Amino acid sequence: MPPIRTEAIVLRSIPYRETSVLLDLFTQKLGRTRCVLKGVRVSPSRVAPAAFATGAHIDVVLYASRASALALAHAPRVISLCEPGGARLAAWHTLLHLVSTFTPDREPMPELFALLRDAPRALSAGQHPAAILFGIKLRFVRIMGYGVHLVGCTACGTRAGCVFFSGRRGGVLCVSCGRQEKSAVRTSARVVTLMRHFDGLSYDGLARIRHVPPALLREGNLLVNAVLQYHTDVPSQWWVHESNLFPAGGTGSRDAGG
Ligand SMILES: [Zn+2]
Numbered sequence: 001m002p003p004i005r006t007e008a009i010v011l012r013s014i015p016y017r018e019t020s021v022l023l024d025l026f027t028q029k030l031g032r033t034r035c036v037l038k039g040v041r042v043s044p045s046r047v048a049p050a051a052f053a054t055g056a057h058i059d060v061v062l063y064a065s066r067a068s069a070l071a072l073a074h075a076p077r078v079i080s081l082c083e084p085g086g087a088r089l090a091a092w093h094t095l096l097h098l099v100s101t102f103t104p105d106r107e108p109m110p111e112l113f114a115l116l117r118d119a120p121r122a123l124s125a126g127q128h129p130a131a132i133l134f135g136i137k138l139r140f141v142r143i144m145g146y147g148v149h150l151v152g153c154t155a156c157g158t159r160a161g162c163v164f165f166s167g168r169r170g171g172v173l174c175v176s177c178g179r180q181e182k183s184a185v186r187t188s189a190r191v192v193t194l195m196r197h198f199d200g201l202s203y204d205g206l207a208r209i210r211h212v213p214p215a216l217l218r219e220g221n222l223l224v225n226a227v228l229q230y231h232t233d234v235p236s237q238w239w240v241h242e243s244n245l246f247p248a249g250g251t252g253s254r255d256a257g258g
Contacts, residue, residue, distance in 0.1 A: 154170065
């Protein structure tokens, strides 16, 4: 393959051998690509450390061959850096981790690239990093083709009383189908309504959110995670570090409106 010049987001950056780094990139043209960037951990280096920092939006030349799972990265250049603090940074790293965990190797996904590229701006502009992450996650699941189906029972199609949810089915179920589906859990109409609302929001809409009842947001996030979990053999620990963004507590929502 000829060299490819592409924009990319650095999902992960790991020191490699004496002076190199291993990069997991989500690239505009090749999708998720693992590559090695040689001879940069020296002083002085011709490549700025920011150009291979986790979360950076870069421009890079890749030499990829079908024979090797490892591409060669050359001359990365920073387009923008995501440097928000606190919960915004935690949300951004959670998103990078999701993309790293669930996307296929070297499969171009331009819509997902755009989602990822624009996420730091939304996180910086917004007030509620966890809510923004939740909205992005819903869109991520949709781009991956896993759901989330929130209107009408995923088994029988009825639109009334869909208060069960199944990760395996990727969406809601009515009461009678939900009781027969082993993977289904009972949720509430309020949580389903919240998910529907978030599902339709643009980045501008997500950035304007100021408050979401924590218990509803936490439950909605768990349900979306259940959809992702069904499509992976990664141990469920992948979502453990999200608990700071979606803390337990507040009033219970489980029976409200259900
Ligand atoms: Zn049904």
